[in-house]
Amino acid sequence: MVGIELRGVTKTFDTPTGPLHAVNDVWLCVEEGSIHGIIGLSGAGKSTLLRLINLIERPDSGEVVVDGRELTGLSEEEVRHARRGIGMIFQHFNLLANRTALDNVALPLAIAGVAKREQRQIAIDRLETVGLPHKRDAYPAKLSGGEKQRVAIARALATQPRILLCDEPTSSVDPQTKGTILGYLREINRRFGITIVLVTHEMSVVRAVCDVVTVLDRGRSVEQFAPNDHLHRPRSAIASFLARSEIVLEPLGDDASVAVAGGE
Amino acid sequence: MSSLLRAAPEILQAFGETFYMLLVTVPLAVLFGTALGTVLFLARPGSLLRAPRLYLALNATVNLLRSFPFLILMIALIPVTRLLVGTALGTTAATVPMVINAIPYFARLAEQALLDVDRGVIEAGQAMGMSRKQLVWHILYVEARSGLANCVTIVTVSFFGYSTVAGLVGGGGLGDFAIRWGYYRYETLVLFVTVGIMVACVQAFQFTGNTVVRRLDKRI
Numbered sequence: 001m002v003g004i005e006l007r008g009v010t011k012t013f014d015t016p017t018g019p020l021h022a023v024n025d026v027w028l029c030v031e032e033g034s035i036h037g038i039i040g041l042s043g044a045g046k047s048t049l050l051r052l053i054n055l056i057e058r059p060d061s062g063e064v065v066v067d068g069r070e071l072t073g074l075s076e077e078e079v080r081h082a083r084r085g086i087g088m089i090f091q092h093f094n095l096l097a098n099r100t101a102l103d104n105v106a107l108p109l110a111i112a113g114v115a116k117r118e119q120r121q122i123a124i125d126r127l128e129t130v131g132l133p134h135k136r137d138a139y140p141a142k143l144s145g146g147e148k149q150r151v152a153i154a155r156a157l158a159t160q161p162r163i164l165l166c167d168e169p170t171s172s173v174d175p176q177t178k179g180t181i182l183g184y185l186r187e188i189n190r191r192f193g194i195t196i197v198l199v200t201h202e203m204s205v206v207r208a209v210c211d212v213v214t215v216l217d218r219g220r221s222v223e224q225f226a227p228n229d230h231l232h233r234p235r236s237a238i239a240s241f242l243a244r245s246e247i248v249l250e251p252l253g254d255d256a257s258v259a260v261a262g263g264e
Numbered sequence: 265m266s267s268l269l270r271a272a273p274e275i276l277q278a279f280g281e282t283f284y285m286l287l288v289t290v291p292l293a294v295l296f297g298t299a300l301g302t303v304l305f306l307a308r309p310g311s312l313l314r315a316p317r318l319y320l321a322l323n324a325t326v327n328l329l330r331s332f333p334f335l336i337l338m339i340a341l342i343p344v345t346r347l348l349v350g351t352a353l354g355t356t357a358a359t360v361p362m363v364i365n366a367i368p369y370f371a372r373l374a375e376q377a378l379l380d381v382d383r384g385v386i387e388a389g390q391a392m393g394m395s396r397k398q399l400v401w402h403i404l405y406v407e408a409r410s411g412l413a414n415c416v417t418i419v420t421v422s423f424f425g426y427s428t429v430a431g432l433v434g435g436g437g438l439g440d441f442a443i444r445w446g447y448y449r450y451e452t453l454v455l456f457v458t459v460g461i462m463v464a465c466v467q468a469f470q471f472t473g474n475t476v477v478r479r480l481d482k483r484i
Binding site for chain 2: 054056080082086088092094095096097098099107108110139140141155165
């Protein structure tokens, strides 16, 4: 079964230096219940592509189909309603600083019109899912980076979505916490059968959890493969570059630039 | 000392007049200024509402009202004041130009406080399926609340000072009293004491404001 289908989506931004083709005619199928990685360098259009799935960015052309429904054909209000079935987490967590962990998790339920008492029960349950029931009265400022991301995961799961979009979820946490976050994502995927789309610039993240990965280069999908297929040899230059994924110091030339492979 | 005793009842009355002017001006400025500031924030290019013409119009109006020196605005508004409160003289009459000046002032401050809200948190709200109204109430006002409280303090202190000019149209108040009794009549002690009271008031406003902001702000 196909969970998400992108049919020739394109998104162009107007910039002072001319039009920027952030996403250029991308066709993509995400299998239901899978973890699908999207990898590429900074500015490859990964985050824009992810935002096309829940229509936070509207594509200029092409169709977005989620769970068999064409979102691009829906009204503004119908799209807002459909977003309750699509959770999202972010690189910088994006929790409300002035709300406790519990209230952050309860917020999407309040928006969905769930009764107050039920909101609380569900929120507590979700905090238990991410192993943080004891932190429910803590404000985000009192949590570590990994804990913030786990609260964000709990919040994304509040309305029982079928799909979870992850925008660089491990890019601002330390390597050990990275493992914890990815462990929870894998667990959620297995336990609830939630389809996950995960944007990253690190091949190690893809290898750890993704069933399939799509390589994005300057807005185009250039290659798709199973990261744990050891017989696979990357075809595109960008994929092999990312696969090496070690830091390469370039000799400082006239423009004194330092290139960091697979990093930002 | 006897000069101070003679002045005491009038100081009290002036104190009351100043607070009357503030109690009318600040709540109205907060109410309408927050609304106006929110619309300015939403209609700003690249924000949540696509309304470039509305933004241009509101932006120009706010700038226009804010560019008048308060004294001139007060005189220019005399006909409006007459229309609204029946007279152009007295404490109530003085509050009309104060309110009209305070609304765009607070709107600018509120707009800035809203601009300080993390873009990512707004995006998280959108991803939850929030409508524009829900984004305003559940995200913007929640995250900007300490900033907005700070704006209230700034407006209170500013208009505590502006109320002095209200004396020109017979509005009374502490500043006006300090000038009439203390300065024009060479009652230096009365002048100093009145100004001393004003300094104490401003310190108290700022202290209260800072305390409230600290309580509301959970970012650290």
